[in-house]
Every structure is written in structure tokens, then in C-alpha cells.
Amino acid sequence: MKLHELKPxxxxxKPRRRLGRGISAGQGASCGKGMRGQKAxxxxxxxxxxxxxxxxxxxxVPKLKHFxxxxxxxxxxINVGKLAGLEANTEVTLATLNEAGLINDAEGPLKILGDGEINVPLQVKAEAFTKSARQKIESAGGSCEVLT
Known part of the structure; x- marks a missing residue:
């Protein structure tokens, strides 16, 4: 094989379309773009x-980073630090915290946050825990149960 023998x-x-070269060419007059208008x-x-x-x-759409x-x-x-005042082996739920006066308005499911220190073992039942809260409760000898 030689260089002059190479072919695609x-x-x-394919040959390029020759637009506007008469009706026999297949793309005459309007060139296949319709009658008039911006795209023609x-x-x-x-x-x-x-x-x-x-x-x-x-x-x-709104110009915000998120919707x-x-x-x-x-x-x-509620933070873990507020639970430190409870007695040992107390079962902590949304209802018991409301009765104890640690929370004022129980608008939604309970989530335990990890701010503060705790050294009392508690049985905490909540819908969500942060990693640090779970770690602090379990290191104090308590247990965390996730409700659904």
C-alpha cells in the first residue's frame, strides 16, 4: 500500500449540500428551510x-444557589448537655422531655444534637441523632434507639 492509494x-x-441551485438539485428556492422566519x-x-x-x-427560575x-x-x-441534669437510666423521649420542662414546644420529631457533655447513662429514644451526640451518650453508658 502506498500513500497515493489511500482512500476514505x-x-x-458525503458531498456537501448545494443549497439554492434549482429545484432539480433537491434543495432549490427555500433550501429546505421552509418559507420565511428567523430560522430560514x-x-x-x-x-x-x-x-x-x-x-x-x-x-x-429563581437566581438562588438552591430551591x-x-x-x-x-x-x-435538644443538645446532649441539657440531658446531663436527668437521673441515671432515665428513658428520654419527646414526651418525657416536655414533662420535665427541658423543651417548650414539641413541633416535630425529636433530634439529639451533640453540644455539651454528658456523664449520666440514659436510654434515649429519638427520630435522629448526630454522630457526636450518639458517641457521647454511648460513651456515658447509655443507649440510643432510633424511632421511625
Whole structure:
């Protein structure tokens, strides 16, 4: 095989369309672009995202880094440090904390946060725990049970 014998594979190279060269050429008159309008004109088409004069999507959506959640999950939170005042081996739930006066408004499920220190073993039952809260409760000899 020599350099002058090289050819592209049959069917891989197509001739370019010769637009507007008469009806027998197949692309005469309107060149396959329809009658008139912005996309039939010579030159580039409208920019990407153009919606025909309608307010485009990228301008309709909020300009924030994130969208707010429609139904956010709101927890009743309490820190581990506030649980340190309870007696040993007490069962801690949302109802018992409300009775003890440690929380004022029980609006949602209970979540235990890890701020503060605890050295009393407690049986805590809540819907969610932070890693540090779980670690502190278990290192004090207590247990964490996740409710669903």
C-alpha cells in the first residue's frame, strides 16, 4: 500500500449540500428551510435558550444557589448537655422531655444534637441523632434507639 492509494471508506464522505441551485438539485428556492422566519434566514440561528420572545427558562427560575424545600422536615432539637441534669437510666423521649420542662414546644420529631457533655447513662429514644451526640451518650453508658 502506498500513500497515493489511500482512500476514505466508501460511504464515509458525503458531498456537501448545494443549497439554492434549482429545484432539480433537491434543495432549490427555500433550501429546505421552509418559507420565511428567523430560522430560514442566512447566518446563525437564535442563541441557545431562545424561546421565541417568551421569557426563557433560565430567566424564569429563581437566581438562588438552591430551591427551598416545599415540605421541610422540622425537628424538635435538644443538645446532649441539657440531658446531663436527668437521673441515671432515665428513658428520654419527646414526651418525657416536655414533662420535665427541658423543651417548650414539641413541633416535630425529636433530634439529639451533640453540644455539651454528658456523664449520666440514659436510654434515649429519638427520630435522629448526630454522630457526636450518639458517641457521647454511648460513651456515658447509655443507649440510643432510633424511632421511625
Amino acid at each position: 471508506k466508501k460511504g464515509s464522505r 434566514r442566512s447566518g446563525p440561528n437564535p442563541f441557545r435558550g431562545f424561546e421565541g420572545g417568551q421569557m426563557p427558562l433560565y430567566r424564569r 427551598t424545600r416545599v415540605n421541610p422536615r422540622r425537628y424538635t432539637t
